[in-house]
Amino acid sequence: xxxxxxxxxxxxxxxxxxxxxxxxxxxxxxxxxxxxxxxxxxxxxxxxxxxxxxxxxxxxxxxxxxxxxxxxxxxxxxxxxxxxxxxxxxxxxxxxxxxxxxxxxxxxxxxxxxxxxxxxxxxxxxxxxxxxxxxxxxxxxxxxxxxxxxxxxxxxxxxxxxxxxxxxxxxxxxxxxxxxxxxxxxxxxxxxxxxxxxxxxxxxxxxxxxxxxxxxxxxxxxxxxxxxxxxxxxxxxxxxxxxxxxxxxxxxxxxxxxxxxxxxxxxxxxxxxxxxxxxxxxxxxxxxxxxxxxxxxxxxxxxxxxxxxxxxxxx
Amino acid sequence: xxxxxxxxxxxxxxxxxxxxxxxxxxxxxxxxxxxxxxxxxxxxxxxxxxxxxxxxxxxxxxxxxxxxxxxxxxxxxxxxxxxxxxxxxxxxxxxxxxxxxxxxxxxxxxxxxxxxxxxxxxxxxxxxxxxxxxxxxxxxxxxxxxxxxxxxxxxxxxxxxxxxxxxxxxxxxxxxxxxxxxxxxxxxxxxxxxxxxxxxxxxxxxxxxxxxxxxxxxxxxxxxxxxxxxxxxxxxxxxxxxxxxxxxxxxxxxxxxxxxxxxxxxxxxxxxxxxxxxxxxxxxxxxxxxxxxxxxxxxxxxxxxxxxxxxxxxx
DNA sequence: AATTTCGATAGCCCAAGCCTATGGAACGGC
DNA sequence: GCCGTTCCATAGGCTTGGGCTATCGAAATT
Numbered sequence: 001x002x003x004x005x006x007x008x009x010x011x012x013x014x015x016x017x018x019x020x021x022x023x024x025x026x027x028x029x030x031x032x033x034x035x036x037x038x039x040x041x042x043x044x045x046x047x048x049x050x051x052x053x054x055x056x057x058x059x060x061x062x063x064x065x066x067x068x069x070x071x072x073x074x075x076x077x078x079x080x081x082x083x084x085x086x087x088x089x090x091x092x093x094x095x096x097x098x099x100x101x102x103x104x105x106x107x108x109x110x111x112x113x114x115x116x117x118x119x120x121x122x123x124x125x126x127x128x129x130x131x132x133x134x135x136x137x138x139x140x141x142x143x144x145x146x147x148x149x150x151x152x153x154x155x156x157x158x159x160x161x162x163x164x165x166x167x168x169x170x171x172x173x174x175x176x177x178x179x180x181x182x183x184x185x186x187x188x189x190x191x192x193x194x195x196x197x198x199x200x201x202x203x204x205x206x207x208x209x210x211x212x213x214x215x216x217x218x219x220x221x222x223x224x225x226x227x228x229x230x231x232x233x234x235x236x237x238x239x240x241x242x243x244x245x246x247x248x249x250x251x252x253x254x255x256x257x258x259x260x261x262x263x264x265x266x267x268x269x270x271x272x273x274x275x276x277x278x279x280x281x282x283x284x285x286x287x288x289x290x291x292x293x294x295x296x297x298x299x300x301x302x303x304x305x306x307x308x309x310x311x312x313x314x315x
Numbered sequence: 316x317x318x319x320x321x322x323x324x325x326x327x328x329x330x331x332x333x334x335x336x337x338x339x340x341x342x343x344x345x346x347x348x349x350x351x352x353x354x355x356x357x358x359x360x361x362x363x364x365x366x367x368x369x370x371x372x373x374x375x376x377x378x379x380x381x382x383x384x385x386x387x388x389x390x391x392x393x394x395x396x397x398x399x400x401x402x403x404x405x406x407x408x409x410x411x412x413x414x415x416x417x418x419x420x421x422x423x424x425x426x427x428x429x430x431x432x433x434x435x436x437x438x439x440x441x442x443x444x445x446x447x448x449x450x451x452x453x454x455x456x457x458x459x460x461x462x463x464x465x466x467x468x469x470x471x472x473x474x475x476x477x478x479x480x481x482x483x484x485x486x487x488x489x490x491x492x493x494x495x496x497x498x499x500x501x502x503x504x505x506x507x508x509x510x511x512x513x514x515x516x517x518x519x520x521x522x523x524x525x526x527x528x529x530x531x532x533x534x535x536x537x538x539x540x541x542x543x544x545x546x547x548x549x550x551x552x553x554x555x556x557x558x559x560x561x562x563x564x565x566x567x568x569x570x571x572x573x574x575x576x577x578x579x580x581x582x583x584x585x586x587x588x589x590x591x592x593x594x595x596x597x598x599x600x601x602x603x604x605x606x607x608x609x610x611x612x613x614x615x616x617x618x619x620x621x622x623x624x625x626x627x628x629x630x
Numbered sequence: 631a632a633t634t635t636c637g638a639t640a641g642c643c644c645a646a647g648c649c650t651a652t653g654g655a656a657c658g659g660c
Numbered sequence: 661g662c663c664g665t666t667c668c669a670t671a672g673g674c675t676t677g678g679g680c681t682a683t684c685g686a687a688a689t690t
Contacts, residue, residue: 001390001393001394002678003318006393027678027679028679028681029638030679030680030681031678033639034638034679035679043393043397045397055637064393064397067396070389071389071390071393077382078316078321078358079316081378081379081382082359082360082379085378085379091374138371153656153657154366154367274364274366274371275366277364278360278376317647332667343649343650344669345649346647348670349669365667365668365669367657367667368656368657368667
């Protein structure tokens with residue numbers, strides 16, 4: 001059975017005339033005759049009564065004709081789905097992002113992206129890298145924003161910016177006017193870091209040798225960067241934050257930001273998506289939007305540093 | 316677009332592997348690859364992501380796959396209309412059944428059903444509930460015989476009988492003359508149960524508190540009820556079997572059946588089929604045949620108990 | 631009886647679909 | 661880091677079958 005044959009059946013049922021039905025389906029009359037005979041043979045019953053002057057649909061044929069119409073109708077829907085689905089910037093983009101980036105990047109990113117791709121709403125999943133990775137592989141997410149290193153088979157990555165880290169201390173801390181702090185000096189202080197599972201925790205501990213990065217007491221760990229910021233402000237210790245969490249929007253009188261001395265620790269923030277993802281334009285648009293955002297945010301002192309670092313590595 | 320191409324699409328969506336999908340559609344892998352590329356070209360979008368290790372359906376492809384399923388489903392109805400005219404009892408009925416029911420029910424059921432619907436041969440798939448469920452949903456099976464609980468969206472169920480469980484012990488066991496055993500007493504014995512995946516295993520463990528139903532040693536699990544029966548007969552331990560596996564046909568001198576004391580644990584055996592299945596009469600006939608069989612088997616002591624239990628719940 | 635109409639049949643041709651063989655890319659083991 | 665394996669894509673050849681034109685045969689009309 002072919003879709004063509006079904007088209008013939010429907011046309012013939014409507015025209016009740018081989019010649020006209022053939023015209024309507026853009027074939028010759030013998031072609032239609034033959035195709036129909038073949039189908040009737042295959043189904044094992046006569047669909048049409050050929051009488052002298054007229055072609056009549058048989059009782060059992062009628063049910064089949066109606067079913068054939070339905071089939072063709074459903075096929076038409078396939079084509080219309082396909083037509084509407086050709087725009088790569090149409091349809092939701094499922095975006096994963098880690099908790100130390102999402103709250104600082106997305107509020108500014110979403111409006112920019114919406115302007116560039118208004119028909120592409122974002123479905124956002126904020127989670128740890130370790131949970132985002134399998135979701136990306138399984139196709140539950142289309143793209144994730146994470147910090148390097150990040151490597152998965154079949155997954156491409158693109159660094160979108162690099163942001164330096166800075167030390168934050170409570171107001172009145174003896175370091176608050178320092179022009180540069182060495183990472184190793186942090187071992188003298190009560191360093192507050194994120195809970196286990198956050199890649200930013202590992203990056204901070206790696207950047208600051210001398211910290212015992214195993215079995216850190218629970219009291220020194222926070223569940224989010226905002227928790228940590230508040231803990232520092234209340235004098236519980238010092239910490240390290242990425243520059244995107246230190247824009248003027250987050251400034252506080254109780255908190256002083258002290259830069260690291262060179263070389264400044266930093267992290268590379270990247271997009272990651274399956275190489276086989278069928279809407280690369282969506283990725284491009286997302287990357288371009290972040291690019292635009294980083295340039296704009298570059299007006300502020302902290303992000304300018306991020307920008308410099310980014311240019312230095314030639315991204 | 317051709318029906319063949321749509322079949323390929325559906326098969327590939329299900330198998331997520333070109334080679335296996337090709338096998339399933341009885342063509343070679345290049346044929347399927349080419350046909351799919353042609354269709355994707357015609358529709359103007361990618362339906363599948365080809366990762367090296369995995370084939371994923373794209374978000375937009377998913378809608379088309381589902382629509383293709385619908386088309387094929389409607390085409391199938393054409394054939395089914397043609398086959399029996401209006402006779403729902405013509406054409407094969409694809410029946411799934413779990414391993415703890417099939418061997419005990421089917422040998423008697425098949426002749427009865429054949430007598431009632433001689434033009435409806437059975438295609439039987441014996442498999443675990445977890446494997447039957449997707450096959451039923453995908454339309455690879457028309458109806459399944461399983462033990463409750465069993466719930467799937469769009470699928471109707473009908474309890475056909477309830478069968479009590481009994482304890483089986485080796486000959487000479489100290490319980491062999493007992494009139495009733497409490498489920499909790501089984502924790503004193505070496506209880507042999509089925510491998511993981513069998514719902515009957517879970518039902519037995521649930522009915523017998525005190526058994527450590529986690530991390531059960533492998534040596535105590537069997538791959539079929541017949542294995543278990545033989546293990547009990549050879550003195551390895553005791554077990555629990557459903558009454559349909561304890562008809563006189565299976566009696567053995569080495570094996571003694573001891574009833575549970577009230578309340579007797581049992582399981583409800585049910586039919587399940589898609590609500591949209593277009594041959595409900597076939598289901599009715601199957602259900603009626605089982606009904607007849609249960610009444611007939613009710614002549615034997617064990618099945619009579621099953622019958623009583625069944626009437627008590629008013630099925 | 632002659633003419634006309636319309637579906638069926640015959641015979642040919644070409645495109646489409648399927649095959650085998652091979653290529654190429656990416657992952658995993660040593 | 662290199663080799664082997666796996667798996668999808670591509671190439672090239674063959675066969676099938678759906679399409680065409682030409683013609684036939686039956687029935688209705690003149």
